[in-house]
Amino acid sequence: MNCSVDTYTSARPDGLMDVLGSDGLTVSNVTATYDSAFTNNLYPGWRFPSASYKNVNVPEHHFDGLRCQHHSRADRQRRMANQALVFSNVKVVMKNWVAASAPFPAIAGLTNTVSLNYSMQQTQSLHMKAQSETVELELKASVATMKVGQTTDLTWLSRGGNSCSGSGAWSGSFGTNGMRAIKITTAGTYNFTLDCRNAGSTSSTTLSVVVSS
Numbered sequence: 001m002n003c004s005v006d007t008y009t010s011a012r013p014d015g016l017m018d019v020l021g022s023d024g025l026t027v028s029n030v031t032a033t034y035d036s037a038f039t040n041n042l043y044p045g046w047r048f049p050s051a052s053y054k055n056v057n058v059p060e061h062h063f064d065g066l067r068c069q070h071h072s073r074a075d076r077q078r079r080m081a082n083q084a085l086v087f088s089n090v091k092v093v094m095k096n097w098v099a100a101s102a103p104f105p106a107i108a109g110l111t112n113t114v115s116l117n118y119s120m121q122q123t124q125s126l127h128m129k130a131q132s133e134t135v136e137l138e139l140k141a142s143v144a145t146m147k148v149g150q151t152t153d154l155t156w157l158s159r160g161g162n163s164c165s166g167s168g169a170w171s172g173s174f175g176t177n178g179m180r181a182i183k184i185t186t187a188g189t190y191n192f193t194l195d196c197r198n199a200g201s202t203s204s205t206t207l208s209v210v211v212s213s
Contacts, residue, residue, distance in 0.1 A: 004028070013038045021050035026057040052081035052109070058090060082109025091117045102127035104138070115205065119144070126207055133201035134160045139194050145210045151183045152209055154192060161196035161203065168193040168206065187213040 002024035010016045010032035017032075019025070032046075085107060097103070102118040104127075114131035126144035130137045135158065142153040158164055158176040165173050169190035170180070176196060184190060193206040 005030070010034075015039065016046040018047045018049060019053070019056070021053065022056055023054040025053075025055070028058070030058075052083075053085060054083045056084075057086040058088070082107070083111055085109060085112040085114070087114045087116065089115055089117070091119070093119050093121060095121050097122060102129070102138075102140070104129045107131060126209075128205040128207050130203040130205035132203040135196055135198055135201040135203040136160055137164075137194065137196045137203040137205055139192070139205050139207050141192075141207055141209055144208070145212075146184075148185060148187055148211055148213050149183070150211075151181050153179055153181050154207070155179045156194055158196035158203070160198055160201070162198050164194055164196040166192065166194055169209075182209070184209070184211045187211050 001022075003022075004026040005028070006026075007029045008017075008027070008031075010030070012032070013035065015032070015034050015036075016030065019027075087107070094103075097120050102120070104116060104118070107114055111133065112131060114129065116127075116129040118127040118129075119125075120127070124143050124145055126141045128137075128139045137159075138157045140155045142155070143150070144152070146152060154170075156164065156174065156178060161176050163173065164176055165171075169192045170182070174194070182192075188211055190209045190211065191206050192209065193204065195202055195204045197203070
């Protein structure tokens with residue numbers, strides 16, 4: 001109840017931590033390296049085993065993972081009692097992940113706010129997820145670091161949204177899912193922002209592509 005964990009580094013071979021049933025927990029500035037082969041390739045190594053959570057805030061997190069598999073989608077149905085979970089600027093580096101999509105956790109419940117950043121070292125792709133209330137948004141760059149003249153495919157998907165729009169390095173009205181091939185001819189950092197919304201909620205995420213000469 002109303003407690004915090006700050007500047008925590010985990011060396012556990014079986015994962016980062018088990019979070020007990022909590023109300024008013026803040027976990028910040030956490031760093032961990034995890035090889036999922038230790039637990040027969042189970043992911044994510046950061047477990048929320050209780051039936052529900054309230055007012056859990058994770059403002060900073062960096063997690064290195066290896067050889068990981070998807071979380072069970074059954075968690076989504078069991079944990080609809082979650083309330084006011086905040087995962088902001090959570091960064092995950094996956095050293096060896098070959099699936100087409102990122103292994104985003106299923107975060108169910110009410111009034112949750114989620115911002116996840118998954119970097120895949122093997123493919124140099126970048127996957128972003130945002131969730132606000134009833135709108136989920138995923139945005140992926142097939143390559144996030146490249147040379148001038150090369151192309152990256154930006155793919156997006158919104159669940160619960162009925163319209164999307166872009167700003168920053170791209171602009172306009174988008175459908176709730178799609179793909180665009182982006183060719184960049186000048187070196188720099190390009191920020192692609194996507195907003196998806198319905199009548200009551202809006203989710204937004206920004207994906208950065210770095211282009212060198």
